Amino acid sequence: MLAFTIRRIFEAAIVMLTVALMAFVLFRFVGDPVNQMVGQDTTLAEREELRERLGLNDPVIVQFGRFIWNAARYDFGISYQVKRPVTSLIAERFPATFELAVTAALFAVLLGIPMGVYTGIHRDSWLSKLFLSVSLIGISLPTFLIGILLIYVFAVQLGVLPSFGRGEVIRIGGWTTGFLTASGLKALILPAITLGLFQMTLVTRLVRSQMLEVLRTDYIKFARARGLSDRAVNFGHALKNTLIPVITIIGLQLGAIIAFAIITETVFQWPGMGLMFIQAVQNADIPVMSAYLMLVAFLFVLINLIVDLLYVWIDPRVRIYGREA
């Protein structure tokens, strides 16, 4: 188990190094950062001095090493645009994205799994068919369109929910939360649905197809022949066996939710990292972009690691392979 964990962590470190290389290359691609930092009337000597001070005259490998060293200490430099440390920008923006992503993920899982189980068990009921038709819409409509439709219906026509922003937030230490105020919660509903709808339909369809497969297996037939209740068979025996692929997908999708909150945040002017990233792209704000890249990669790697460890917890057979590995 320990060896398994260590191996996974080692693999994760390699992935992070690769991503760091890409994030670093970003800087090299967009040319001389000094040009963007100084005014028109700066002398060549001053430029040279700045270059020396920033370490831009060092060999590339040294610069890369310094980039990694700084990143490891959670230092991504100063934003070109707003002239503040990137990390403090992220710290401001992260809670908004995190709360949105968690709400969207909960929405997707808490609705998606029961709907998947239901449609898997009652294959031919009209409710299953309704769920599946609705999920088809969720899968095929692009996110921004869903967002705009929701705004049109609930904010413009019905006027019951806000169309943009986070509402009132409460500051707890360095964290701002919208969970504790009525307007914060209300503001969360539409973006969370927009962001989570695709994932929910994905979870529904995945759980459904897994259930259909598992329900055909011998051990389910045997469980029925043992006279276990439908509840025990469907939820105790069948659902647990569908969880491995479902957790994999949910894990990956959680990363995707955070990473691709960009569109939803733009539609709803949600003050999170996605919006920050879009603004950084528009202004060629490389430190922000590379920090965002590193952070998202880190989240993906972390989630994957957790998913791997969850496998071991769910499926005893993996423990053996883990031990041998």
Add this chain to the structure above:
Amino acid sequence: MTETPALSVRNLRVEFPTRRGTLAAVDDVSFDIAPGEVLGIVGESGAGKSLTGTAIIGLLEPPGRVAGGEIRLNGQRIDNLSREAMRPIRGKRIGMVFQDPLTSLNPLYRVGEQIIETIRTHLPMTEREARARAIELLIEVGIQGAERRIDSYPHEFSGGMRQRVVLALALCAEPELIIADEPTTALDVSIQAQIIQLLKRLCRERGTAVMLITHDMGVIAETANRVAVMYAGRIAEIGPVREVIQSAHHPYTRGLMGAIPSIEGTGDRLTQIPGSMPRLTAIPKGCAFNPRCPHAFDRCRVERPDLMPVDHSLAACWLVAPVSAEPPR
């Protein structure tokens, strides 16, 4: 037999509606099994053996359904029970053993959890009592170190050991009937005999009736008291195992027996039955076996024989029909 049979099946018919009409996969099947008796059911794949077993325990997959006949368990009719009324009978009064022990157990639960779950579904026991009983059962089916092994996962057992666990599961609520559907087919030959002996011993001790579905005549000869031979959804012959094996009345049964190699064999070629069993969509008129039967005559091609008594058996063949039984035309 004066006592009530443990299982009594009368004119059972299982149908599958299809686009091309309704298929009768099991047609007019009747038999009894006395308490403590082992009835072997043999036949080729697709003869309707497993479907008969599945119909008895009430687990037919839709659209398959019991379309006629009666199933009685110790006198109580069970074929017309609702899903909810049938559930407590499964596992409690009818135990089932499936073909493949590798896939019969849920891989994610310890074997003990699965046994305890079943025991507690059917018997009013605490977790602790059920666990003690589960260990007893595992010892009884011959699992070494049962106190320890009860906390193992199915993948930590070999195939033969898993089938022992499956037996323990089938027996855990002391059922009146065990339906064993090809219980040894997936096992090594050396293990097969052990499992069969075990099944036989456990059921004899408990007086449990056994319906043993297999296509292995060796297993039948070893285990069964009586045997029913199925062909194309119907019983071709049913009788005491010795009589059926040594002096079969139905040409199909004789063909099956001729295909078994024997040690005393003098090197003769094994006889084989020409052709193959008809598909359900194309069962011939008259006796379903007539196109393959070496003794078929005109009557076999037009009129379907019912089971007729001969010696201690029943056989569905015009060859054994007494002349007086000829129906008027």
